[in-house]
Amino acid sequence: MPALPPDLIVCERDWLSSNNLLCLGDAPAVIDTGHVKAAGDTLRLVRQHLQEQALGQHPLARIAHTHLHSDHCGGTGALQKAWPGAETWVPQPSLADVHNWDEAALSFGDTAQRCDRFGAQHALVPGHTVRLGARDWDIHAAPGHDNLAVLLFQPNTGVLMAGDAMWEHGVGVIFPHIDGVAGFEPFLHTLELIERLAPRVVVPGHGALFTRDNGALDAALARARSRVQYFIDHPAQHAAYAAKVLIKYQMLDVEAMALADFHAWLEAAPALRKLHQQHRPDLGWHDWLESLLAPLFDKGVLRRTATHVLDGA
Ligand SMILES: [Zn+2]
Structure with a gap:
């Protein structure tokens, strides 16, 4: 049995752009839209799949988001321009912030990340369902990585669109903890929820999909639990991990920055100030930044020249 029915198509992306799940049918939909830098690729992928399925005459009808981090909603503005009639769905608590484009509330401000403005008309409410493509998807709250995030679970096919609530290897940054809000325990509760749902297939926010029947789901749950437990026992290590992820992510976006701009960016990301206090107050x-950056340069994650800092990829 193939992992996914033919009406569900995963576009596996990279670490800057989240995966996209296309839900085909009379009213085609897409879940998560990648980073703004790759918005052109997202648009091309969606268009190509609609045409291949002879659905080119059906415009994209719905755009839904597991959560509103900049790597999951950066293509939304471009998709809305291409298909102005598409209805956009976001987790309920974010609907007003999207209306007002409150960048601080939407997390782009705190992390000094960029995202194209888009609109939203509908709320994803836990306990309700949403029609995406040819199927109804159950909406579940998925706090931990982002306390406003949702999971979308399709019970007939057993497909779970997990967003960043679950990856096959490792766990994402637990952003609420950076703000002094509970995040570690909610993350564990979300993993329990996933275990209860027992999805046949998990489409993670990043990386390849994985399945239950070959044991990959259980192995991934065990790895994720032990990683979160490690963060509970060593919260300063979460802060160091988060700071490195934010810096690497920024460099994946810009690829190269003049040294002065790089330092200005570090100063302008309030999240890094909080992580400094949580890691090594x-x-x-400056010593703290150097202690974080030195291993990134040593390992080739980042490179530097006399004038610039560059992504190491
Ligand atoms: Zn995320």
Whole structure:
């Protein structure tokens, strides 16, 4: 039995752009739209799949989001321009913030990340269902990585669109914890929810899909639990991990920055200030940054020249 029915198509992307799940049918939909840098690729992928399925005459009808991090909603504006009639769905607590485009509330401000403005008309409410493509999807709250995130579960096919609530290897940054809000325990509860749902196929926010029957789901749950437990026991290590992820992500976006711009960006990301306090408050800001950056340069995650810092990829 193929992992996915023919009306569900995963576009596996990379670490800057989230995966996209196309839900085909009379009213085609897409879940998550990648990073703004790759919005052109997202548009091309959606268009290509609609045409291949002879659905080119059906415009994209719905755009839904597991959560509103910049790597999951950066293509939404471009898709809305291409298909102005598409209805856009976001987790309920974010609907007003999208209307007002409150960048601080939407997380782009705190992380100094960029995202194209888009509109939204509908709320994804846990406990309700949403029609995407040819199927109804159950909406579940999925706090932890992002306390406003939702999971979308399709019970007839057993397909779970997990967003960043679950990856096959490792766990994402637990953003609520950076703001001093509970995140670790909610993350564990979300993993329990996933275990209860027992999805046949998990489409993660990043990386390849994985399945239950070959044991990959159980192995992934065990890895994720032990990683979150490690963060509970060593919260400073979560702060170091989060700071490195934010820096690497920024460099994946811009690829190269003049040294002065790089330092200006570090100063302009309030999340990094909080992570400094959570990781090594005993170090001064500049010493702390150097302690984080040195291993990134040593390992080739980042490179530097006399004038610029560059992504190491
Ligand atoms: Zn995320």
